[in-house]
Amino acid sequence: MKKTHLYKCHKDLKGKMIDFFGWEMPLEFSGIITEHMAVRCEAGLFDVSHMGEILVAGRQALDFVQYLTPNDVARLTPNKAHYTALTTPQGTFVDDLLVYCLEPEKYLLVVNASNTDKDYEWIVQHKEGFDVTVENQSDQYTQMALQGPKALEVMKNLTKFPFEELGSFQFGRGEVAGEECLISRTGYTGEDGVEIYTLSPSPEKIWEAVLEKGKGHGVMPIGLGARDTLRLEAKLMLYGNDIDETTTVLEAGLSWLIKFKKGDFLGRDALLRQKEDGIKKKLIGFEIEGRGIARPHYPVFIGNNEVAKVNSGTFAPYLKKSIGLTYLPIDHTEIGMEFEVGVRDKRIKAKVVPTPFYKRESQK
Amino acid sequence: MFPKDYYYSKDHEWIKIDGDIGTIGITDFAQNQLGDVVYVEMPDKGTQLEFHQSIGVIESVKAVSDVYSPVSGEVIEFNEKLNESPELINQKPHDEGWIIRIKIKDESDLQKLMSVDEYEKFLEGIEE
Numbered sequence: 052m053k054k055t056h057l058y059k060c061h062k063d064l065k066g067k068m069i070d071f072f073g074w075e076m077p078l079e080f081s082g083i084i085t086e087h088m089a090v091r092c093e094a095g096l097f098d099v100s101h102m103g104e105i106l107v108a109g110r111q112a113l114d115f116v117q118y119l120t121p122n123d124v125a126r127l128t129p130n131k132a133h134y135t136a137l138t139t140p141q142g143t144f145v146d147d148l149l150v151y152c153l154e155p156e157k158y159l160l161v162v163n164a165s166n167t168d169k170d171y172e173w174i175v176q177h178k179e180g181f182d183v184t185v186e187n188q189s190d191q192y193t194q195m196a197l198q199g200p201k202a203l204e205v206m207k208n209l210t211k212f213p214f215e216e217l218g219s220f221q222f223g224r225g226e227v228a229g230e231e232c233l234i235s236r237t238g239y240t241g242e243d244g245v246e247i248y249t250l251s252p253s254p255e256k257i258w259e260a261v262l263e264k265g266k267g268h269g270v271m272p273i274g275l276g277a278r279d280t281l282r283l284e285a286k287l288m289l290y291g292n293d294i295d296e297t298t299t300v301l302e303a304g305l306s307w308l309i310k311f312k313k314g315d316f317l318g319r320d321a322l323l324r325q326k327e328d329g330i331k332k333k334l335i336g337f338e339i340e341g342r343g344i345a346r347p348h349y350p351v352f353i354g355n356n357e358v359a360k361v362n363s364g365t366f367a368p369y370l371k372k373s374i375g376l377t378y379l380p381i382d383h384t385e386i387g388m389e390f391e392v393g394v395r396d397k398r399i400k401a402k403v404v405p406t407p408f409y410k411r412e413s414q415k
Numbered sequence: 416m417f418p419k420d421y422y423y424s425k426d427h428e429w430i431k432i433d434g435d436i437g438t439i440g441i442t443d444f445a446q447n448q449l450g451d452v453v454y455v456e457m458p459d460k461g462t463q464l465e466f467h468q469s470i471g472v473i474e475s476v477k478a479v480s481d482v483y484s485p486v487s488g489e490v491i492e493f494n495e496k497l498n499e500s501p502e503l504i505n506q507k508p509h510d511e512g513w514i515i516r517i518k519i520k521d522e523s524d525l526q527k528l529m530s531v532d533e534y535e536k537f538l539e540g541i542e543e
């Protein structure tokens with residue numbers, strides 16, 4: 052199994068390790084609920100080095116990334132990033148990702164661990180005719196995330212870089228604990244915080260320094276278990292659960308990232324057609340009424356008809372209820388509409404609710 | 416760490432015997448595998464259980480797990496505290512986190528279970 056550069060840190064902290072798409076990663080350290088609450092109330096540190104980093108550079112880097120993704124890359128100036136998708140000609144997802152504009156002709160694409168090799172091949176396959184180079188730098192990068200209401204305060208003790216001047220989805224370069232880093236005001240938890248990328252050969256210095264300086268602020272290490280419950284409360288997509296090559300960007304409710312006016316891109320025609328015709332199904336958030344947990348792949352019923360499967364579903368530790376995401380027929384997607392989920396031999400009641408399920412105070 | 420006078424199953428349930436009454440729970444090893452427990456779904460009083468029949472399920476944040484009856488008998492009590500505090504299963508799996516009490520039908524079922532020493536050896540085999 053592949054290991055991140057922080058593997059030894061996780062073993063020292065007695066993290067419970069699992070196989071995550073070929074990566075040996077910590078599932079939990081002190082328990083999913085404890086870790087989840089720490090990120091909502093204080094701050095938590097994640098190792099997300101399994102994420103992929105693909106560098107696209109060259110004279111036509113902008114044109115090429117514009118062609119691969121539906122968001123408008125021309126709006127990105129150096130030190131800005133945005134969320135977008137790698138789309139198929141059908142307007143479905145090869146992956147979802149962040150695009151970082153490092154320099155005018157240099158973009159760093161941060162993709163899902165499970166898709167890194169597939170994405171790299173996809174990008175290389177489509178580069179014909181574009182004057183660009185594509186490099187998979189995933190093994191060189193260590194990526195950490197420090198997330199939670201105390202995250203910025205903790206960071207202040209670790210770097211001179213004035214990252215609190217950064218807006219959301221902006222980034223800059225600076226030293227953290229003496230190591231050269233890219234510090235980005237992004238995350239996957241619904242909280243404020245940063246993601247830290249480094250090519251340092253000793254990234255464990257950063258990991259250890261954050262935990263040390265963060266001690267008094269309640270910072271603890273967080274595993275993939277809480278990463279999943281945190282992102283779902285904030286309705287952030289998980290590739291393979293909520294979006295994949297069978298679901299379109301419009302069906303996933305991410306129309307805001309499609310910029311039709313920017314010009315041609317892969318999937319534009321299909322998405323434009325679908326926008327005009329109207330979508331037939333849409334990803335909605337639901338809440339279970341009463342007890343029980345709707346887990347991925349459980350059947351979803353409207354009356355006696357099985358109409359879908361649960362995509363993501365979990366017990367939400369902060370909200371203390373059972374929530375999930377599923378694609379419902381478009382005439383059944385209004386807030387408050389009821390349906391049922393098959394849980395083992397029973398059916399339990401669910402209803403469509405507004406999303407994100409959780410918003411931090413400053414976003415309300 | 417595991418109580419000496421309990422019997423243990425290969426599915427990581429324990430049973431404590433008091434006359435013809437058995438108290439059943441899951442072991443510390445099982446709760447650790449499951450992670451944070453959030454719901455426990457158990458049968459009503461009076462339900463007749465066969466040896467190794469599924470009693471009910473424990474839902475943790477990340478998984479759902481069946482609990483099997485280590486003996487045959489009739490359910491006489493459910494640990495109501497688990498409705499409010501399912502985390503008792505994580506915190507005190509061998510006592511306050513007990514799950515159901517059962518009136519044992521056939522004591523010879525106990526022969527099919529492990530002693531504490533046998534269970535500890537069994538775990539060593541799993542953890543290797």
